[in-house]
Amino acid sequence: MVDLRGAYLGVGKIYLEDLDESKGLLFIGNCNSLNYQAEPQEIEEQDYTTPGGGLDSSVQRISALNITYNARHFNKANMARAIYGSAADVAAGTVTGEVHTANPGAMIMLANPGATAIIVKGPAGTPVYVVNTDYTINAAGFPEIIEGGAILAASTIEVDYAYAKHVTVQALVKSGKRFRMVFIGLNEARSNKPVIIEVFKVNHSPASLSFIGDEFQGMEFTAKSEKDGTKVGSGISQYMIIKDVD
Numbered sequence: 072m073v074d075l076r077g078a079y080l081g082v083g084k085i086y087l088e089d090l091d092e093s094k095g096l097l098f099i100g101n102c103n104s105l106n107y108q109a110e111p112q113e114i115e116e117q118d119y120t121t122p123g124g125g126l127d128s129s130v131q132r133i134s135a136l137n138i139t140y141n142a143r144h145f146n147k148a149n150m151a152r153a154i155y156g157s158a159a160d161v162a163a164g165t166v167t168g169e170v171h172t173a174n175p176g177a178m179i180m181l182a183n184p185g186a187t188a189i190i191v192k193g194p195a196g197t198p199v200y201v202v203n204t205d206y207t208i209n210a211a212g213f214p215e216i217i218e219g220g221a222i223l224a225a226s227t228i229e230v231d232y233a234y235a236k237h238v239t240v241q242a243l244v245k246s247g248k249r250f251r252m253v254f255i256g257l258n259e260a261r262s263n264k265p266v267i268i269e270v271f272k273v274n275h276s277p278a279s280l281s282f283i284g285d286e287f288q289g290m291e292f293t294a295k296s297e298k299d300g301t302k303v304g305s306g307i308s309q310y311m312i313i314k315d316v317d
Contacts, residue, residue, distance in 0.1 A: 076261065076315065083256035083266075085140060087148075090249045090272065100144025103289065105254060107268070107311070110135040136296035136310050138252070138273065141289045145280075147238045153278035153290045154242040163236045168229045175218040178209065179228070185235030186212030194227050249274055249297065267314040271299035 085105065086096035112134035118127040142149045147158035161183070171179045179191075191200045191214055198221070200206060205220035214230065216222050250273045256266040274297055278290040302309045 078260040079266075080259040081256045081266070082259065083254055085142075086253045086255070087152075087273075088251040088253075090251060096251070096253055097148065099142055099149055100146055102140050102142050105140040106138070107270075108137045108139075109133050110137055136270075138270065138294040138296065139292065141291050142278075143287065143289045145288070145290075147240060149290055150280060151240050151245065152248075152275060153280055153292070154240070155244070155246040155248075155277055156240045156242045157245050158238055158240045161237050161239055163234060165231075165233045167231050169232075171228055171230065173214075173216050173222050173226045173228045174224050175216050175220070175222065177216055179206075179214045179216070179230065181213055181230060181232065181234070183232075183234035184211045184213075184237055186232040187235075188231075188233045189214060190231040191222075192229050192231075194229065196229070200228070247274075252294075265316045267316075268311065269314075270296050270311045271302060271309070272297040 083105075085099050085102050087099055088094075088096045110133065112132045114130045114132065115126060116128045118125040120127075147160075150156070151158040164183070166181075166183065169182060171181075173179060186208075189202070189208060189212070191202075191206055192198065193200075200221060202208065204217065205222050206214040206216050209215055212232070212234070222228065252270040252273045254266075254268040256268065257263045258266055273294045275292055275294040278292045280290060281288045296310045298309045300309065
């Protein structure tokens with residue numbers, strides 16, 4: 072049969088499944104690149120029979136199947152995977168009497184971000200300090216102590232506040248995780264015909280997280296395909312399969 076496939080111009084979605092704590096194949100968000108590359112290992116035997124040498128024989132083996140992709144959505148799963156972390160949702164709530172040591176000109180980092188309805192007071196509830204006179208509230212909802220106000224150096228304060236729903240990502244607590252990876256691609260050069268690529272077992276390296284810049288940021292992930300011993304049979308890959316729809 073003549074294969075009429077030609078040019079490829081691709082878009083699509085990447086899905087990952089945690090092989091240790093499976094919740095199914097989950098879409099990771101927008102990615103602006105995805106590449107697969109076999110890494111060769113060259114073994115060469117030099118010719119020692121004649122002056123000047125040369126190559127007598129060579130063998131090329133594949134030492135790794137490398138995968139790179141750039142995730143553009145800073146969701147909790149992507150950030151956790153980038154820093155070998157774990158992510159957890161924290162429900163909105165309230166706090167009464169959270170104790171801190173305050174200094175003029177310094178910020179008070181509350182235990183929870185997105186604080187509202189903030190009351191800053193002294194020990195046992197007195198005195199009650201005045202917002203925009205003794206302290207201000209920054210973009211994270213944290214108090215910043217005003218120099219020249221009523222809060223003196225090394226003062227003990229208590230803070231009452233409500234806080235917003237948020238996510239916490241704990242870094243460097245989840246190394247060595249393995250994922251199943253599926254790409255659902257669409258070839259725009261062939262009327263959006265689907266291309267499905269499945270990598271059975273993927274081991275990620277950490278990725279960088281950039282939070283200041285003049286352009287949209289991304290997370291450049293690198294990973295290696297590992298052997299899946301459950302895939303058996305003549306001509307059956309234990310690493311990756313591509314299915315290209317006619």
